[in-house]
Amino acid sequence: MVVSQKKIPQVDEPGKCMEDPSKQEGVMLRNVPNDYTREMLLELLDSQGFAGRYNFAYLPCDFYRDANLGYAFVNLVDRVAVDDIWAAFDGFASWSLPTTKVCQVRWSSPHQGFEAHVERYRNSPVMHRCVPDQYKPVIFQLGMRQPFPPPTKMVKAPMMGCR
Template identity: 55%
Template sequence: GVPPEASEAPVAKSMPGSLSRPPFGERTTVVLQNLPLNYRRQMLLRMLDVEGFAGEYDFVYLPMDFKTRAGFGYAFINLVHASTVARFWGVFDGYSKWMFPSAKVCHVSWSQPLQGLKAHIKRYRSSPLMHLSVPDEYRPVIFSGGVRVSFPPPLKEITAPSQKAL
């Protein structure tokens, strides 16, 4: 599929009958939706790498339910370069080659309202999600050159999350 453009984005001018798709613009953060609920972050990272995107992403967050230890079925991925988004979208919109049997079919959409690595770091660095009591696999992670790096330190003291808040 082709990513829909924001309503405020200029519409691409094309020749009548042209099959050109609209420009992707500068957005880099997408949401993978309809993931198997038992997918874990390491499985997601492996899937991204196996499908040819190793080193192409710098932020990944797979929200998890602390009580059931299951995912919520979606993940935020920030790609390093906007030029990679079209290829990523083409691979994962309609994706169903999961590591185990599942009828789920992935759908890709734009992350809203946050876009870009800086916005996601700002959103999560002082979040209760980053508290030391939260297991690492439930936290967002950042990468540089395909290698995981430490999240920047919080800007304020982090309180432990309430179990239902996650």
């Protein structure tokens, strides 16, 4: 059997993505400690110099365990902020909780850009009125939290149900 020697393009580094790199603003932070809350994540981003430099953040959670899934999505406001977050968080291990997890930064996929992230979640079950605010994605303008745009269709309750 012959295995192809074709090199697969590396898309998980800044400046090396299949689309126009200047339009890539969304990253995924992997290996976030599962006990981190959204507020802890936002405080960490701000303390590392990113206050006002991101306009979307979401830390997906397991509602039953009341724990995050170990990754977060962050959309930065410009390419300089993208490069800076990559430098600050790829290999980051100075979490405020005891853990051996080491952060990895990857491109957010398949959603890129503020509008794409908002459209992805505005009609999502996570935005249902029964879901506590702490589990929802948040948006910002100049570092100030803004109301999430209303849904464009009926939002179904998540499978966890309302408590």
